[in-house]
Amino acid sequence: MAEVLTKSSVNNFPIDEESRKFEKIKTNIYDNSDEASFYVANEIAELIRQRQRQGKHAVLGLATGSTPTKVYEFLVKFHQEEGLSFKNVITFNLDEYYPMEPDSIHSYVRFMNEHLFDHIDIKKENVHIPDGTLEKEDVRDFCDAYEKKIEDAGGIDIQVLGIGRTGHIGFNEPGSSLTSKTRLVRLDRVTRLDAASDFFGLENVPVKAITMGVGTIMAAKRIILMAWGEGKSEVIHQAVEGKIRESVPATFLQNHGNCNFIVDHAAASDLVRVNTPWLVSECDWNEKLIKKATLWLSEKLDKAILKLTNEDYNEYGMGNLIAEIGSAEHINLMVFNQLQATITGWPGGKPNADDSSRPERKDPYPKRSLIFSPHPDDDVISMGGTLLRLVDQGHQVHVAYQTSGNIAVFDDEVIRFLDFATDVQEDNVVLQKQFQEVREFLNSKKPGDVDSPEIQHFKGLIRKGEALAACRYCGVDESNAHFLNLPFYETGTVKKKPHSEADIEITYNLLQEIKPNQIFAAGDLSDPHGTHRVCLQVIYSALDRLVQEGAEWLKDCYVWLYRGAWQEWDIADMEMAVPIGPMDMERKKNAIFKHQSQKDSAMFPGNDEREFWQRAEQRNTETARKYNDLGMAEYEAMEGFVRYHFM
Structure with a gap:
């Protein structure tokens, strides 16, 4: 493991007590979520070992969601490789949706079994998770009994927490009181919206949950709250440096005597010592x-x-x-x-010009430009104006669609396309039979059920057809559209597999085939579903391999990272800004419109309910406005890029 950022530097100044003066909760910043998770897992493991030596139980309060999964992975590793036993561990989970069957793919019972309990030697009777199957009249008695079990166990030794965008801890939404105990609560719309992708639509997310109260959490002897990514930066800033208020329940933790926030750089980016260290x-x-x-x-x-x-x-x-x-x-x-x-209107470099003060080189011209698009529409959403400019200026543009994007297609889109196909081929008995089977499957499908491989394939074809339509509109040759269908994505669910050698090999082979002069990749790491993050890591791994092999063509290759679907780069970080005129902004939107299955209502909108073309337009015009306010020329819109130095 790399050394943790505790006494090194953030933004080039030492981290001392003076620099923390705005922080009301001790906050440790780590290089990445893996290092931070390793730290937390080590602390938990040390408590377990200490209590084993004392002949006592270790009582853990556990959280679910994407934040703690790496912690659980490390704990499983400690058990399997280092012999860490969990026989003396008692656990109490924070919450569970209500109603919820324990074998549902959305159940926190199933989550905990898959990520931790099925892989360690913990006693079943020592595992406690709120029961989502109770009759409503029995919930209060269950909650009282849950509190009593925590008390009888001697209280929680370490409580692990994540944090929601509303500042909720557990499912204690804004308005929860400091003394609240385990109870049934109604979920905030923002919380449900954030969970919509896991449930394949907001309408399928439960409106209630059973949760430990703020008072229950505050009674823990030790609290560790973790947060990763830019999407959590604002709420971390409020919780650590803001006033204590019920509208942000995490601020109550400022009153706890033994609470640490464990965050990565992205989640810490709005803290004063990181964002404005000169203050x-x-x-x-x-x-x-x-x-x-x-x-x-x-x-x-x-x-x-x-x-x-x-x-x-x-x-x-x-x-x-x-x-x-x-x-x-x-x-x-x-x-x-x-x-x-x-600022440059020549994202591929301007031929026969002085390029000493330009972000891109004039030579070679034309360039082979390879755009990696995590989903089949990220290319036009996030850098459609630049893509159009590269094509217009004569560069050889390739687009690599890294995943099929099949889970983001609504079921009725499949029916619509099959209706068309069967009308065209009325005499095709095989197609008619296939269509009937698809209809029967979809009619009996429950929210969250995984599509059959056949339907996943059809949905992937829909996304592929839309991507090709956008390529044609932008002037990209169809033969330069590469559909990688990286294996890590193909699970049929929101939860993906870790990326593997197969994903890296596919990407490596494409890079070797094209030998691009410039690469564009999505650095949009606030993507709430994690696909962008994994896709970028796969590219980095492939590039690392090429560097180690001494690939000559890499010496003449620039890598540019774009954003736009979920956030935009700060102006201070941008190293290339490409102006987009009114006509090209319209062309960009038209290219986005080619992705009809994502139009009007996306399956997974994340925390922004606007259509993607609206997000893109607003972010691009906002970037241009900021440049103008700083004293630069006034443009209609701009797309920003940061260069990744891999050598």
Whole structure:
């Protein structure tokens, strides 16, 4: 394991007590969620071993969801490879949907069995999970008994928590009181919306749940709350640095005497010591931090960069920067020129031009441009304007669709396409029989049931046809559309398999075949379903292998990361910004419209219910507005990119 970020640096300044002065809960920031999960699993394992030496039980409060899964994976590993026994462990889970059968794919009973209990030697009688099968009149007595069992076990030694976008812990939604106990609650709409993808639609998410109360959680001797990803940064900021209030239940944890937040860099990105370190301590300034601070100050004061004064810098904790550089005018001009150099209408490089201050090289021209698209529509949603520009400027554009995207197709889309096919081929007995079988399956299908392989295939074909239509519209040759169908994705459910050698090999082979001069990949890591994150890791692994093999073509290859479907890069991070004019914005939206199965209502909208074209338009126009406010030229819209340095 890599060394944990506790005494190293974040944003180039030492992490000391002074830098934490805005934080009301001790917060440890780790390089990534794997390192953080390893730390938490080690602490749990050490408690278990300590209690074994003492001949006592270890009582754990456990959470579900994607956040703690790696912790459970490490605990299973400790059991299987290091002999860690769980015979002295008693567990109490935080919550369960109501009503909910224990064998449902949505049940937390099943979740805990699959991720932990089925793989360790814990005694069945020591496992406690709220019962989602109870009659409503029996729930209160069950909740009282649950509290009594926790008390009889001696209280919870370590309580593991995640955190929801509303700031909920367990299913304690905004408005929960500090003294609340285990009870039946009604779920907030935001919480249900976040769970909609797991249930294949908001309408299938239960409206109630049984949860431990805030008071029950606060009674634990030790609390560890974990959070990963940019999507949790705002609520972590509120919970750690905000006021205690019922509208954000996690803020109650500020009053606990032994609580730690364990987060990765992305989840910590809104904390003061990470986002604006100059407000808490003198910084070790470098070019990147100077740019970030200057852009922040410009936005804070609603001034263009070139209008900032020495007094502005001094007032907001950057006096040492003025002393170090010399004057506001010098800093302003330096940052203005850096920002200006990111803007280019030639994302593939401008031939026969001075490229010394441009983000992309002029040679070779034309370039082989390979765009990786995690789902069949991410290419046009997130960088459709740039894709169109590359085609218009004569580059050889390839698009690699990494997954089939089949789970995001509604059942009635399959019926619609089969209706068409059977009408066209009325005499095709095999097709008629196939259609009848599909209809029968879908008529008996329950929410959350996994589609048959045949239906998964049909849904994949629907997404493939839409992607090809978008390619044709954008001018990408159909032979340059590559459908990788990475195996990790093909489970028929929201939960995916870990990526494997097979995924890396497919990607490696494509890279070797095309030998691109530039690669575009999705760096949209706030994708709530994790597909983007896995797809990017697969690309990184393939590139690492090529680097180790000394692939010559890599020396002349740039890798650009795009965002847009779920969030956008900060202006301070953007290294290439491609302007999009009004006509190209319309062309981009038309390309998105080719994905008709995702139009009007996407299967998995995440925390943004707008259609993808609306999100894309808003984010692109917002980026252009920010550039304009900073004193740059005014554009209709812009797409931003960050360069990944793999060598």
